[in-house]
Amino acid sequence: MDNKAIANVLYETADLLEIDGQDSFRIRSYRNAAQAIENHSQQIRSLIDDPKQVLAIPGIGKSMLRNLQELFTDGRLAVQTELLAKYNPSMLQLLKIQGLGPKTIALIWSAYKVSDVDGVEKLARAGKIRELPRMGEKHEAKLIKAIEDYRRISGRFLIDAAETEAEKLREYIEKFPGIDKITPAGSLRRGRETVGDLDILVTGKACTTEEERQKAIAHVAQYPPLMDVIASGDNKISFHVRSGMQVDVRLLPPESFGAAMQYFTGSKAHNVALRQRALKMGYTLNEYSLATLDGEKPVAGKTEEEIYAKLNLDYIPPELRENLGEIDKAQEHALPPLITQADLQGDVHMHTVETDGKNTIEEMAEAAKARGYKYMAITDHSKNLAFANGLDDKRAVEHIARIRAADKQIDGITIFAGIEVDILADGDLDLSDEVLAQMDVVIASVHSVFNQEPAKMTERLLKAIENPNTSLIGHPTGRIQLRRDAYAFDMHAVLTAAAKHKVAMELNSYPDRLDLNDVHLRQAKQQGVKIVINTDSHHTSHMEKIRYGVLQARRAWLTKEDVLNTLPAAKFAKAMKHGC
Numbered sequence: 357m358d359n360k361a362i363a364n365v366l367y368e369t370a371d372l373l374e375i376d377g378q379d380s381f382r383i384r385s386y387r388n389a390a391q392a393i394e395n396h397s398q399q400i401r402s403l404i405d406d407p408k409q410v411l412a413i414p415g416i417g418k419s420m421l422r423n424l425q426e427l428f429t430d431g432r433l434a435v436q437t438e439l440l441a442k443y444n445p446s447m448l449q450l451l452k453i454q455g456l457g458p459k460t461i462a463l464i465w466s467a468y469k470v471s472d473v474d475g476v477e478k479l480a481r482a483g484k485i486r487e488l489p490r491m492g493e494k495h496e497a498k499l500i501k502a503i504e505d506y507r508r509i510s511g512r513f514l515i516d517a518a519e520t521e522a523e524k525l526r527e528y529i530e531k532f533p534g535i536d537k538i539t540p541a542g543s544l545r546r547g548r549e550t551v552g553d554l555d556i557l558v559t560g561k562a563c564t565t566e567e568e569r570q571k572a573i574a575h576v577a578q579y580p581p582l583m584d585v586i587a588s589g590d591n592k593i594s595f596h597v598r599s600g601m602q603v604d605v606r607l608l609p610p611e612s613f614g615a616a617m618q619y620f621t622g623s624k625a626h627n628v629a630l631r632q633r634a635l636k637m638g639y640t641l642n643e644y645s646l647a648t649l650d651g652e653k654p655v656a657g658k659t660e661e662e663i664y665a666k667l668n669l670d671y672i673p674p675e676l677r678e679n680l681g682e683i684d685k686a687q688e689h690a691l692p693p694l695i696t697q698a699d700l701q702g703d704v705h706m707h708t709v710e711t712d713g714k715n716t717i718e719e720m721a722e723a724a725k726a727r728g729y730k731y732m733a734i735t736d737h738s739k740n741l742a743f744a745n746g747l748d749d750k751r752a753v754e755h756i757a758r759i760r761a762a763d764k765q766i767d768g769i770t771i772f773a774g775i776e777v778d779i780l781a782d783g784d785l786d787l788s789d790e791v792l793a794q795m796d797v798v799i800a801s802v803h804s805v806f807n808q809e810p811a812k813m814t815e816r817l818l819k820a821i822e823n824p825n826t827s828l829i830g831h832p833t834g835r836i837q838l839r840r841d842a843y844a845f846d847m848h849a850v851l852t853a854a855a856k857h858k859v860a861m862e863l864n865s866y867p868d869r870l871d872l873n874d875v876h877l878r879q880a881k882q883q884g885v886k887i888v889i890n891t892d893s894h895h896t897s898h899m900e901k902i903r904y905g906v907l908q909a910r911r912a913w914l915t916k917e918d919v920l921n922t923l924p925a926a927k928f929a930k931a932m933k934h935g936c
C-alpha cells in the first residue's frame with residue numbers, strides 16, 4: 357500500500373465517521389493523518405517497522421499508528437469495515453459524487469435509509485431531496501447533474517494511471533518462470549485518453565498446457581495489490597486492484613499470441629470490420645487464429661503482422677484501430693506516416709519557480725536538452741492567475757531578460773522567451789501588446805470564467821485569435837478529464853479563425869488534459885490548423901508526459917507536417933510569429 361492508498365482509506369473513514377455522527381475531534385484526527393501521509397516524502401510502508409519514525413510525523417499519534425499497523429497486516433481497517441457493514445459499502449460510491457458530502461449523505465440516510473447512488477438518484481428525481489432540511493430544488497437539480505457526471509466517468513482511469521498499474525503488474529508476473537512476453541492490449545494499447553479495464557496478455561512456455569497455465573494463474577492470484585477475484589478460468593483471471601481498476605490477465609500459447617493481441621487490442625468496431633473482411637476472403641478470424649473457412653486450417657496467429665498481411669492489408673498501428681477508415685487506407689497502402697516522439701524538436705509550454713513551477717529556467721532547459729530537444733520555451737503565467745503568482749508587464753519584461761541570459765549561458769539548446777497569457781473574460785489578453793510583442797511564443801489560455809454562454813465564449817476565443825501577438829491557444833477546450841467538462845463554444849468557428857490568422861492550437865499532453873483531444877485534432881487538421889504538442893511542465897519530471905500527447909496525435913492521424921514543433925528552431929520561431 358502506498359501513501360496515497362493509505363490516505364484514501366483514512367479520508368474515507370473520516371467521512372464515514374462524520375456520517376455516523378461521531379465527535380469532530382476524532383474525525384479531524386483521521387483527516388489530519390491522511391493529509392500528513394499524503395504529503396510525506398517517504399513511504400510509510402518502509403517506516404512501519406520503526407514506530408518512532410512514524411510517530412515523528414506530525415498528526416500521527418499512538419492510536420493512528422495502531423491503525424496503520426493494522427492496515428499493513430490485515431489490508432483493511434476494522435473501524436471502516438464496521439461502518440461499511442452498518443451503512444453498506446455503497447456509501448463509498450456516494451462519497452465520490454461531486455458536491456455530495458458526509459453531511460448531506462447523513463441527512464438522506466436519516467430520512468430515507470438510502471445509501472447507494474441509484475437510490476439517491478430515484479429520491480432526487482421524485483422530488484424527495486428538496487424536502488430535506490436546508491435543501492431546495494436547486495440542490496436537487498445539481499445532485500441529479502452530479503450523479504449523471506459520476507456515471508459518465510466512474511470506472512474510467514487516466515492513461516498514465518493505467519500505464520503505471522500495467523507496469524507494476526508486469527514486473528510481478530515477469531518473475532514467474534517460463535514467461536516471455538507480458539503486454540497490455542485493449543484501450544491502453546490504442547492510446548485512448550482514458551482506460552476502462554486493463555487487458556494484459558501473457559505468453560511463454562508457462563502458457564502452453566492447462567496444467568502449467570493453472571500454476572501461472574495461481575501466481576497472478578497472489579499479486580499483493582489484488583483485492584478480489586472476479587473470475588478465474590482455464591486461461592484467464594479477472595480481478596480488481598486496490599485503485600479500483602479491473603484487470604483481465606489472459607495466458608496464451610505462443611502460436612496464438614498475435615491473434616490474441618489483435619483481438620484484445622480492439623477496438624470492437626475495428627475487429628468487427630476486420631472479421632467481415634476475413635469472411636469475404638474465405639477466412640475466419642478469432643482470438644486464436646486466422647483460419648480457412650473450410651477445414652479451419654490456421655494460416656496466421658503468431659504475430660499481428662502476419663494476420664494483417666494475410667488479409668492484404670498494411671500493418672495498422674493500434675492507435676488507428678477505431679474503424680474510422682483505417683482498413684480501406686491500409687488496403688490502398690495509404691495509411692499516413694504517423695508522427696513519433698522522435699519527430700519533436702522542442703517543447704514550448706513550461707512554467708518555472710517565477711510563477712507556479714517547481715524548477716528554475718536553467719533546470720528546465722537542462723532537462724529539455726537531456727531529452728534531445730533543440731529548443732524549448734519558458735511560458736510562465738500572467739497576472740490574472742493571482743494564485744499562481746502570475747507576471748505583470750514589468751515582471752514579464754524582467755523574466756524575458758532572465759530567459760535571454762540563460763539562453764546565452766546554456767549551449768546546445770535554444771530557449772525561447774514566452775508567456776502563457778490569460779484570455780480575460782472579454783477576450784482581451786492579460787498583458788500589454790507592447791510586452792507580448794517582445795515574446796517569441798505567446799500561448800493564450802482561458803483560466804477563469806469558464807461558464808460563459810457559448811456565443812460569448814466563442815467571441816472571447818475569436819478575439820484572442822485575432823490578437824496579432826497570439827501564437828497558439830493553450831489547452832483550447834479547458835476540460836480536465838474525469839473532473840471538469842470543456843467550456844462550451846463553437847469549435848468550427850474558432851478553427852476557421854485560427855486557420856485564417858495562422859494561430860496554432862495546442863495539444864496539451866498532460867494526462868488529465870489531453871486537450872485538444874483526438875476528435876478535435878482531426879477536425880483541426882481538416883480545417884487547416886497546425887498543432888503544437890506541449891507538456892505544460894511545472895517540473896522537470898513532467899516533460900516525459902509528451903508521449904501521451906503524441907499518442908493522441910497519432911490517434912488523430914497526424915503526421916510530422918501537421919505539428920509545428922517538429923520544425924527546426926528558426927522555422928518554428930517564424931511560425932510562432934505567423935510566418936513574419
Ligand code: DGT
Pocket residue numbers: 541542543544548550551552553554555619620621622623624627628
Ligand atoms: P475500455 O476497457 O472500456 O477502455 O475499452 P477496451 O477497448 O479495452 O474494451 P474491453 O476491455 O471491453 O475489451 C478489450 C478488447 O477486446 C476490445 O477492444 C475488443 C475486444 N472485444 C471485446 N468484446 C468484443 C466483442 O464482443 N467483439 C469483438 N470483435 N471484440 C471484442
Ligand code: CA
Pocket residue numbers: 542543544552553554555
Ligand atoms: Ca479494456
Ligand code: CA
Pocket residue numbers: 542553554555604
Ligand atoms: Ca477487458
Ligand code: ZN
Pocket residue numbers: 776801803830831
Ligand atoms: Zn494553462
